[in-house]
Structure formats: C-alpha cells, structure tokens
Amino acid sequence: MFELCGTELASRLLLGTARYPSPSVLAEAVRRSGTGIVTVSLRRETAGGRAGGAFFELIRDLGVRILPNTAGCHSVSEAVLTARMARDLFRTDWIKLELIGHHDTLQPDVFQLVEAARILADDGFEVFPYTTDDLVVGERLLYAGCRVLMPWCAPIGSAMGPQNLSPLRAMRAAFPEIPMIIDAGIGRPSHAATVMELGYDAVLLNTAVASAGDPAGMAEAFAGAIDAGRKAWLAGPLEPRDMAVPSTPVIGKGVFA
Numbered sequence: 588m589f590e591l592c593g594t595e596l597a598s599r600l601l602l603g604t605a606r607y608p609s610p611s612v613l614a615e616a617v618r619r620s621g622t623g624i625v626t627v628s629l630r631r632e633t634a635g636g637r638a639g640g641a642f643f644e645l646i647r648d649l650g651v652r653i654l655p656n657t658a659g660c661h662s663v664s665e666a667v668l669t670a671r672m673a674r675d676l677f678r679t680d681w682i683k684l685e686l687i688g689h690h691d692t693l694q695p696d697v698f699q700l701v702e703a704a705r706i707l708a709d710d711g712f713e714v715f716p717y718t719t720d721d722l723v724v725g726e727r728l729l730y731a732g733c734r735v736l737m738p739w740c741a742p743i744g745s746a747m748g749p750q751n752l753s754p755l756r757a758m759r760a761a762f763p764e765i766p767m768i769i770d771a772g773i774g775r776p777s778h779a780a781t782v783m784e785l786g787y788d789a790v791l792l793n794t795a796v797a798s799a800g801d802p803a804g805m806a807e808a809f810a811g812a813i814d815a816g817r818k819a820w821l822a823g824p825l826e827p828r829d830m831a832v833p834s835t836p837v838i839g840k841g842v843f844a
C-alpha cells in the first residue's frame with residue numbers, strides 16, 4: 588500500500604480523465620489501470636458545457652478519489668478561485684495546482700505557483716503542485732505548506748518521457764520523506780518505469796493512455812510498468828559503470844588448448 592496525504596492507496600498510478608474517445612472507454616481505462624485517484628479539470632469540463640451533468644456523475648461513479656485540478660489557469664487569482672469552486676463541487680480539500688506560465692510548453696509559472704500554494708494551504712487545502720524539476724522551487728513549495736511535490740519530466744501532452752534525469756535524481760535525494768509524483772510528459776510505460784526506478788512514489792499521466800489506440804489496454808500496461816519500476820527501486824538497482832565487469836568469475840576456470 589502507498590500512503591498519500593493520509594489516504595491508503597493500492598496503486599501508484601494517478602490518471603487524468605481528459606481526451607478519451609468516449610465515457611465508456613474512460614471508465615474501462617480507469618478500471619484496468621487499478622488507479623485509486625483520477626484528476627478532473629473543472630475549467631475544461633465547465634467550458635464544454637457538461638458541468639454538473641453526465642461527466643461528473645460518471646467520475647463520481649468510478650468509485651475512486653477525485654483530485655480536481657486548476658488546468659488552464661494563468662494567474663494566482665484564477666487558480667485560487669478555481670480551487671475553491673472545485674472544493675465546493677467535489678467536496679474535497681485536495682487540489683492539483685496547475686499555474687501555466689508559457690503557452691507553447693505549458694511550463695508552470697513557478698513564482699505564481701508558490702504564491703497560490705501558500706494561499707491555498709493556509710485555506711486548508713492539500714495542495715498537489717505541478718512544478719518543474721527545480722530543487723529550490725520544490726523547497727519553496729514545501730515552505731508554502733505543500734506536503735507533496737509533482738515535478739514534470741517533460742511538457743504536458745508531449746509524450747517525450749524523462750528528458751533530464753539528473754535534476755529528477757537530485758530532487759528525489761533532497762526530499763526523501765516527501766511523497767513525490769512525476770506529473771506530465773510520460774509517453775510510454777517504459778518512461779513510467781524509469782522514473783519509478785529513481786525512487787519516485789507515483790506517476791500521474793493522461794495523454795499517453797487517453798490517446799492510445801486502446802486506452803484501457805495502455806492503462807493496464809502502465810500499471811504493470813509502474814509496479815515493476817517500484818519493485819526495482821526497492822530491490823536496489825545497480826548504478827551504471829564505464830568499465831566492463833565480468834559477470835562470470837574466471838578464477839579456477841578450466842583451460843582449453
């Protein structure tokens with residue numbers, strides 16, 4: 588089991604609910620992923636005119652915990668307002684805080700992110716901040732009251748997978764007691780396994796499953812990869828070396844002319 592902010596979870600996969608070809612495919616993907624948490628964008632769904640309707644009912648019926656997000660917010664005031672609306676609608680203090688700073692890369696605006704995180708944490712929210720792989724920003728978010736960190740590994744929806752492992756390793760090492768979830772940019776199950784092998788606690792992803800040829804099949808593949816990566820981390824993976832090391836001992840070996 589995995590404990591996240593007081594909640595026991597059987598799965599280390601958090602799944603987004605956008606971009607699925609149909610509600611039934613989404614429901615099947617959630618089921619086969621084994622996830623205990625789905626993210627929901629309040630703004631995206633209300634913009635589509637489905638607020639309070641079938642979509643939210645479907646999400647509630649999935650029987651998993653909802654992590655609303657502030658996707659599409661570009662300012663502190665917008666993000667704080669969206670988080671408060673989500674709290675009322677979904678009756679949860681959990682909020683995935685997304686504050687976008689750049690149109691092309693959807694890179695978080697880390698300055699506004701820290702400010703909004705402080706306001707929301709003071710207001711009783713459990714803030715899950717979508718951030719960069721910057722150690723100092725991570726530290727500021729913890730000072731602001733966050734109890735979990737969610738660094739990206741590549742831009743949202745890019746499917747590029749981990750672009751730079753060094754800062755991700757440094758962040759993991761700097762905050763050994765903090766639950767850390769890789770959020771965004773994962774494209775394949777092997778990417779998820781790679782970050783889990785670094786010791787990350789969980790992975791949040793959306794596009795790679797929702798846009799796959801068979802979303803439910805891909806959700807299951809991700810679940811297996813995340814599980815494998817976690818087991819590998821616990822088993823103590825070898826560090827790569829520059830030189831060859833014979834895996835078969837040669838001492839005492841017979842000599843054949």
Ligand SMILES: CC(=O)[C@@H](O)[C@H](O)COP(=O)(O)O
Pocket residue numbers: 602603604605626656658683717742743744745746770771772773791792793794795
């Ligand atoms: C669903 C959600 O919260 C996304 O904003 C998240 O960041 C996932 O990113 P990918 O779509 O790249 O997996």
